[in-house]
Amino acid sequence: MNLSHKPSSGFSLPDIVVSVAILAIGIAGIYGMFFYGIAALRAADNGAIANKNLLQRLGQLQNLSSWFDLTAPSYISTLLSTPITTTAQSLPGLTQESITISVVSVPYVSPVPSPTPSPTATPTPFTVTRSGASVNTTSSASLSGAAAVNVKLNVQWQDKSGRSHTREISTVLSSTGLRPTF
Numbered sequence: 001m002n003l004s005h006k007p008s009s010g011f012s013l014p015d016i017v018v019s020v021a022i023l024a025i026g027i028a029g030i031y032g033m034f035f036y037g038i039a040a041l042r043a044a045d046n047g048a049i050a051n052k053n054l055l056q057r058l059g060q061l062q063n064l065s066s067w068f069d070l071t072a073p074s075y076i077s078t079l080l081s082t083p084i085t086t087t088a089q090s091l092p093g094l095t096q097e098s099i100t101i102s103v104v105s106v107p108y109v110s111p112v113p114s115p116t117p118s119p120t121a122t123p124t125p126f127t128v129t130r131s132g133a134s135v136n137t138t139s140s141a142s143l144s145g146a147a148a149v150n151v152k153l154n155v156q157w158q159d160k161s162g163r164s165h166t167r168e169i170s171t172v173l174s175s176t177g178l179r180p181t182f
Contacts, residue, residue: 071143093158098129148174
């Protein structure tokens with residue numbers, strides 16, 4: 001009886017172990033990238049919600065009917081004490097929202113008028129900040145005598161991992177740009 005061994009065609013155990021290890025590393029990498037992608041999408045979504053909040057606040061300020069309302073810390077404090085409902089519900093971890101209003105110094109035209117006007121003291125800017133339910137104001141002095149003001153809006157929040165994020169926009173509004181009140 002002739003027993004002949006044919007060479008076996010297949011993979012050895014070390015080949016299979018190495019292949020499975022490479023496959024496991026690849027699957028673990030894809031799994032990690034999936035969760036990294038989800039976190040990046042969540043961060044982008046929160047940033048877009050924060051931008052929407054800032055633009056809604058700016059719209060509220062631009063639609064005020066009185067220059068005196070825009071330049072009065074007490075009115076801005078009342079405005080900021082009411083959270084924007086869509087953002088308050090959608091932006092988890094909202095920690096602070098603030099509005100800073102300062103006078104814009106308007107440069108003199110050329111040629112300089114005669115007699116040359118003396119420089120006047122720039123009024124102190126004010127900041128109204130809402131953290132949770134409390135609203136704080138840095139100054140009670142109105143800036144209604146200014147021809148134009150710089151309005152800076154800021155929102156801060158923390159993501160689920162505890163990292164702080166900030167979005168800020170700034171614009172200039174003038175007393176002649178708001179609708180007059182009659």
